[in-house]
Amino acid sequence: MELLEKRILKDGKIGKGNILKVDSFVNHQIDVAFISLLAKEFKRRFEGEEINKILTIEASGIGIACIVAQEFNVPVVFAKKQKTVNIAGDVYTSKVESFTHKNTYDIIVSKEFLNNEDKILIIDDFLAKGSALNGLINLISDAKATIVGAGIIIEKAYQEGGKMIRDMGIRVESLARIKSMKENGEIEFIN
Amino acid sequence: MELLEKRILKDGKIGKGNILKVDSFVNHQIDVAFISLLAKEFKRRFEGEEINKILTIEASGIGIACIVAQEFNVPVVFAKKQKTVNIAGDVYTSKVESFTHKNTYDIIVSKEFLNNEDKILIIDDFLAKGSALNGLINLISDAKATIVGAGIIIEKAYQEGGKMIRDMGIRVESLARIKSMKENGEIEFIN
Known part of the structure; x- marks a missing residue:
């Protein structure tokens, strides 16, 4: 999506460890009109x-x-992050590894809000190694709900997450797919 | 706001420790049409x-x-919660005490996204003892930005937060103000 690619080139910042920061319109300040x-x-x-x-x-x-x-x-419905999960019978739970923060955490969703009649679209800001997305997919599978697909704003297509999730037969629509990224600010997209 | 009071009476649940749970439309599942x-x-x-x-x-x-x-x-702009703050010069930071989770945490906002020309409306789901709201007010004050007011969905008016913030001269608009709440589900509102 050209509009998004232009915005990433204009306002994205590449930080240490090859992290793309889009804090000014997605992750800290949210440009609601743009996200619309x-x-x-x-x-x-x-x-x-x-x-x-x-x-x-x-x-x-x-x-x-x-x-x-x-x-x-x-x-x-948003999955909640927890350090320690109180594994009560009333939640679905899955593990997610954060490569940015170098830790592993549990995510939970109450069984009240996810069931076998649900047809779910997953939405997230980033897809890189796919750990968060995979965790959400596990929750949906546990609930025997249907996964319609995943809508991602920015996919780091040079990392394995997108391929892994698509290989599971799940439709992934990423609005910007980054092919490569350099610390000098050069970003190449897949069209 | 009568519509909200009715919804709280219909879907709110009072849990242990006199906690009002509105997980089905505000806090875990979000009824976006209703929040609109x-x-x-x-x-x-x-x-x-x-x-x-x-x-x-x-x-x-x-x-x-x-x-x-x-x-x-x-x-x-959303303030981020952090266990330990890397007090760099590029963020405003404040402490918040969580009475629900019995801990204290730091909140931060990048200086990039809050400055002395900003005219800020604070929005939050709950106001009880006022610690989170007070933390946000501290961030705004540190940035020398203007606080236009705070819009709260549910105020526990029997706790001190609302009075404390209003006594600071800050306009607080709460859409539902709870006067009292009992574990049998009885909730009384202030009109």
């Missing part, structure tokens, strides 16, 4: 699909998911 | 005020703030 345009693009790409719920993960996914949810006219 | 109606009420109440940014705190505030931000046509 991305939401319309997700709506266009998943047009005709039956979707009754959007699933995301806290924290930075929540705002984006809520804006996308307005396009689809469905509620959002 | 609350957003319009915030817009009505703060009509005529100059607001250029909405500030909230992760995680559950973010979704609500994004929906409210669409009414005001402004961006959202």
Whole structure:
């Protein structure tokens, strides 16, 4: 999506460890009007699909998911991150490894909000190694709900997550796919 | 706001320690269409005020703030929670005490996204003892930005936060103000 690629080139910053920071419009400050345009693009790409719920993960996914949810006219459920999970029988749980923060955490969703009749669109800001997305997919599988697909704002296509998830037969729509990225600010996209 | 009070009576659950859970439409599952109606009420109440940014705190505030931000046509900035703060010169930081989770944490906002020309509306889901709201106010004060007011979905008016913040001269608009709450599910509102 050209609009997004231009914005990444304009406002994205490449930090230490080859981390792409889009703090000024996605991850810390949220440019709600801009995200609305991305939401319309997700709506266009998943047009005709039956979707009754959007699933995301806290924290930075929540705002984006809520804006996308307005396009689809469905509620959002966000998986909560927990250091230690109280494995009660009333939640689905999965493990996620954060390569940015170098730790592993549990994510949970209450069984009340995810069930076998749900047709889920996953929304998240980034897809890199795919650990968070894979965790969300596990929660959906445990609930025997249907995964319609995943809508991602920025995919680091040079990392393995996108291939891994697509190889599972899951539709992944990424609005910007980064082919390569250099510390001098050069970013190449896959069209 | 009668619509919200009815929804709380219908879907709210009172848990251990007199905690009001509104997980089915605010805090875990987000009823985006319903929150849009609350957003319009915030817009009505703060009509005529100059607001250029909405500030909230992760995680559950973010979704609500994004929906409210669409009414005001402004961006959202969310304060991030951190266990240990890397007190670099490039962030504002404040301490917040969580009575629900019985811990204290730091919140930070990058100086890049908060400055002395900003006119800020704070949005959050709950106001009880006022620690989170007070933390956000500290960040805004440190940035020498202007606080236009705070829009809260549910205020536990029997706790001291609302009075404390209003006594600071800050306008607080709470859409539902709970006067009392019993474990049998009885909730009384202030009109």
